[in-house]
Amino acid sequence: MIAYDERLAPTRAPLTTGRLRALAQAVRAGGNDLRALTPEARIAALDRVAASWLTADSPWRRQALSELPMSTGYPEPAIAVALTNLWQALRAPDLAATLAAELADHDPHATPPPGLALHVLAGNVPGVGVFGVIAALLAGIPSLVKPAAREPFLPALLVDSIVSVAPELRRVVALAPWRGGTAELDSTAAREADLVLAYGREATLDALAARGPRRLLRFGQRLSLALIARNAATPATAATLARQTALFDQQGCLSPQIVCLEESSPAETDRFAATLADELAALEHELPRAPLTLGESATVWRFVEQQRWRAQEGDAIVVHGGVDGRPSVVCNRTSGIVMSPTFRHLVLVPVPTLADAEPVLRPLAGMIEGIGYAGPLDRLAEASDVAARAGAHRLCPLERLQAPPFAWRQSGYGRLASLVADETGRLDTAPAYA
């Protein structure tokens, strides 16, 4: 029988400083129960949670599919893909494998895990930060989950599902809603937690860092790209890339913004770019773009107009699509870098060989999260070399870009190792292809 602790009573109302402190202390106090569970028991409990999201009649999934289109603006099919990808990556075999890979040598008595983690989530892509919460619980770290202001639903459902399906974890995870940027609450949270995992804009992370958390793992702004080998520039690849681009309107760090295409001929490149623009436009029916703010619309407009203007005035740029705010593919053959404004606008850079993508990506050092590769497996070593040189944290088949595995070294952090030890998990070799 687990005693009821009123400090853990679920709340979606914003917290006061006193309640936040009490909640943090209550969750921290549950740590002994969590660490008393064997790793196998934790995996089993978390697997039950994942399974509860993947059943046909999952109440959590049903509610998420109803609420998240409103909070995120993404259409229900995109939310459905996000949820399926997320929870399929959190089944027992993956949790066990990551635990074995990262914490096999970890002695929790010699180096106790942090007593409390605070997860400060972002609202850009559904599920961002859920891996971190599951990882913390798997590593024996009680967790407070602070939802993003614009997307409070999935974190609430996450905590609800854990508490309902895995009662042995009910005292070690709680929702902590407050308005980010509220100095007193931010400082209290930073003081109470031993470890903060924060997602979102660099300015948000800087503000959190200024609150003096004991340890801060920064999951800041990054982008991804598609790397396409010569013979893979097919209509099927264009369709796959368009879907990876459209799923979350390029708002995630795993969203492709740049396409490095190994060129067969300029005519083939143009054909591929045009097909890609057509595929993006066609997806507007199945996966309509989230509504844009005035500022976002203007940014997109400015980008498209500027590229068209440059093309008109002789720069080696071709704009495919982009009429009336529709998606575009900008083929850039200039020596300068052109950055996407996101919201389904891709920049395609033709390269003579895959290895030539490296100088193209050099100005983006430290900004690249993932590379989706389309090409023959016997050229994977070349793609892997590009990924290592670009400092990417993930290399995967193009169609898997938005479906990361639990072991993904997100922002360069080892999923579990970075939680229990002061290591960033920086890659000095190419990321695994998965």
Next chain:
Amino acid sequence: MSHDTNAATQTPDESAGALENQALRRRVLAFIAAPSPEDFDRLALDVHAYQYRANPVYGRFVDRLGRPAPATWRDVPAVPAEAFRLSVLACGPAERVYRSSGTTAGQDRRAHHHVPDVDVYRAAALAGFARTVLPPGVRRRFLVAAPERVSHPASSLGEMVTWLRAAYDGDTIPSFLTDGAVDPERFAHTLDRLDHAVPVVIFAVTSALLRLADWADAHGSRWHTPAGSLIVDTGGCKGYDRDVSRDTILERYRRLFDIVPEQVINEYGMTELASQCYAVGRGPHRPAPWLRTLVCDLTTGREVPPGEIGCLRHVDLANLGSVLAIQTEDLGRVRDGGIELLGRVPGAVTRGCSLLVETTRS
């Protein structure tokens, strides 16, 4: 991309273009001197046709759009204001090149407006001021806290201020802006010594007056400006620490100068535009008759219904030597027969951990 049109080596086409320019110049100047609204459409279409031929960059822009020739001034293809950062948009060699201040875009990405015929700009600036602020022939003492040509030779505002002073000011006290910042002590010293029988025009960038108000608050200073005085401010809160609403600004002016809102006139102009809009007190901005402003949806390019917010598109006959129609990212809506300005479109803010980088160019 400016074109050399040396009279000694002009081709027949160039000669025809020069003649066309002279004819249009006379018509535009005549319109500015005595506007007849029914002539605006024909004149705008003729200016557009001339610019299509004489401004090669604009011609390429129009060709790229591939639309039918405009049937009315509302259909004239408008270049994005951004184009003034990327290209030289002029119908001939520039007599002046005005540059934007570059405070937001960086020095290397400032807009530059190449003006082949400064007289048209001068005529528009003076006539616009005369219609709303002070009739021609009146003399007033100007207290200026704004750029002037001598200190800011590339500033179109500075040029206008210099012309206004030459036309109206019988005194010419040096501007209270020093190296771009207001000198509150010197400004206050002058205000302390105003002759209460002689009205003045305080012409200033808004941020300078707000800084003067801050200084006055800190020093307990207030002034009673002479009856009949006017404040003409411009530039919004650019250069000030924070955004301040127009109502707050008017209230600060009231406390600072003992002046009512009807004595405050806001000027809206752009480096890329030869003409201006003025707003009296809390009223909307009204363009001069030779400037017409549409409120448009940036994405579709179409006008938004009256009262809805959109981005301003200006069609300015006084831009004869560059580009008639310019699509800006300034927000506004139609109100009381004028335009309510609502600032610039805010920049896009990333929604989370996606990376959004402003387009760069090496």
